[in-house]
Amino acid sequence: MAERRVVKWGNPLLTRGAEPVTQFGTEQLQLLVTDLWDTMSARGGTGLAAPQIGESYRIVVFEIKPSPRYPELDPVPPTVLINPEVQPVSENMAKGWEGCLSLPGMRGLVPRYACIEISAHDIHGQPIKQQVHGYHARVVQHECDHLDGILYPQRIQDMNMFGFEEELSLAGTLNQVSPC
Numbered sequence: 001m002a003e004r005r006v007v008k009w010g011n012p013l014l015t016r017g018a019e020p021v022t023q024f025g026t027e028q029l030q031l032l033v034t035d036l037w038d039t040m041s042a043r044g045g046t047g048l049a050a051p052q053i054g055e056s057y058r059i060v061v062f063e064i065k066p067s068p069r070y071p072e073l074d075p076v077p078p079t080v081l082i083n084p085e086v087q088p089v090s091e092n093m094a095k096g097w098e099g100c101l102s103l104p105g106m107r108g109l110v111p112r113y114a115c116i117e118i119s120a121h122d123i124h125g126q127p128i129k130q131q132v133h134g135y136h137a138r139v140v141q142h143e144c145d146h147l148d149g150i151l152y153p154q155r156i157q158d159m160n161m162f163g164f165e166e167e168l169s170l171a172g173t174l175n176q177v178s179p180c
């Protein structure tokens, strides 16, 4: 187990583009992915991108666990996406509240494409192609933004809908799930 430090908003590592992975199935890649899982689990996050632990590579991990607090969310098993590309399937957007381990304690209401197609590779270099929607699509867009140096506050349209979780009223719009 290797929990790593999560770099926070303001660190230049979070605002630069990450490098593509060129070698798959290596021990180095496996160790990096293990560190991402260990760090995400220890912090109770839903997703984590490699730049957040100071590794400027195009790797994201996420898992949507069944939650009694948000029973409307479909669970997604632990997923690793390497060199992911995201394409919107339609122009439909949905707004939902997001947080980020690099901005602890904060939340913002962020518009995202409701339905996307993901092209990526797994840890062995096998291609992944998948259409996802709703909260799943939101998580993937949030994590993939990290690889391009974009943090969710940059996507917020109404800055009154951004602040400390303890001060915000999150009711109603936590996770709109739009069909494709």
Ligand code: NI
Pocket: 099, 100, 101, 102, 142, 143, 146
């Ligand atoms: Ni994040």
